Amino acid sequence: MALxxxxxxxxxxxxxxxxxxxxxxxxxxxxxxxxxDLEVRRGEFRSxxxxxxxxxxxxxxxxxxxxxxxxxxxxFDDDEITSLSPSDRVRRGIGRSFQISNIFGGLSVRENVRLxxxxxxxxxxxxxxxxFKPTDRYPGMNERTDEVIERVGLEALAEEEADALAYxxxxxxxxxxxxxxxxxxxxxxxxxxxxxxEETQATIDLIERVLEDRTLLLIEHDIELVMDLSDRITxxxxxxxxxxxxxxxxxxxxxxxxxxxxxxxx
Ligand code: ADP
Ligand code: MG
Numbered sequence: 001m002a003l004x005x006x007x008x009x010x011x012x013x014x015x016x017x018x019x020x021x022x023x024x025x026x027x028x029x030x031x032x033x034x035x036x037d038l039e040v041r042r043g044e045f046r047s048x049x050x051x052x053x054x055x056x057x058x059x060x061x062x063x064x065x066x067x068x069x070x071x072x073x074x075x076f077d078d079d080e081i082t083s084l085s086p087s088d089r090v091r092r093g094i095g096r097s098f099q100i101s102n103i104f105g106g107l108s109v110r111e112n113v114r115l116x117x118x119x120x121x122x123x124x125x126x127x128x129x130x131x132f133k134p135t136d137r138y139p140g141m142n143e144r145t146d147e148v149i150e151r152v153g154l155e156a157l158a159e160e161e162a163d164a165l166a167y168x169x170x171x172x173x174x175x176x177x178x179x180x181x182x183x184x185x186x187x188x189x190x191x192x193x194x195x196x197x198e199e200t201q202a203t204i205d206l207i208e209r210v211l212e213d214r215t216l217l218l219i220e221h222d223i224e225l226v227m228d229l230s231d232r233i234t235x236x237x238x239x240x241x242x243x244x245x246x247x248x249x250x251x252x253x254x255x256x257x258x259x260x261x262x263x264x265x266x
Contacts, residue, residue: 014042095183
């Protein structure tokens with residue numbers, strides 16, 4: 001178990017928060033994730049890159065429990081979580097923003113955030129039922145909800161229906177919904193897909209700002225952004241880790257250049 005350490009690059013990192021061992025997912029004959037050993041330290045900003053179909057989303061699905069592993073193990077904070085349900089993993093501190101939206105369009109901004117905050121309360125069993133109970137049944141919940149809404153800058157829109165929000169505000173709400181579960185580790189799968197350059201920058205700024213004290217695992221196709229933001233980068237190719245290291249390591253890696261970057265980075 002690593003104590004507080006500092007890498008040679010001067011990146012401050014903590015002890016291991018997430019570890020996978022021989023993590024493998026097969027769909028029939030096809031191996032989408034192949035013997036992946038991943039180690040992420042507390043406080044790290046780690047990006048996962050790789051061509052389409054490399055297995056990035058599948059890897060996330062194995063970490064969050066959305067998919068069952070074929071082989072291998074997942075550890076979170078030194079506990080094995082390989083067979084825990086997705087909601088148990090959220091309760092442990094693994095938050096996730098889906099490539100497909102995870103907000104309820106018919107509910108208000110406030111209701112969406114409160115629902116997410118309540119979903120991690122251990123003493124509650126039925127989240128949907130809880131939503132329609134008087135809010136004073138959950139002391140502290142309203143404060144937490146307000147705080148999250150403020151942190152993502154949606155105060156003025158708190159009573160709006162999520163469906164009525166502009167695109168950028170919806171993304172803000174998605175980040176708020178993740179934040180409301182109070183995660184230690186957050187996984188973002190292409191949060192800027194389909195965004196303009198300005199929207200992309202605004203979204204990344206928001207993610208960095210509101211999640212600054214947490215560990216981030218980001219799948220992102222914008223290489224420049226990845227090079228700019230990441231402490232470390234993991235390159236996946238055909239389900240396997242092709243390379244791993246600092247942005248400089250990755251930019252200088254000939255194998256990565258050949259297999260993926262196509263000489264984009266000199
Ligand atoms: P990435 O996110 O890197 O683009 P994915 O993890 O989505 O890649 O997919 C990796 C490979 O696994 C792809 O070839 C994809 O077609 C395949 N795959 C993903 N999910 C399934 C599934 N549920 N059933 C069968 N094949 C799948
Ligand atoms: Mg994907």
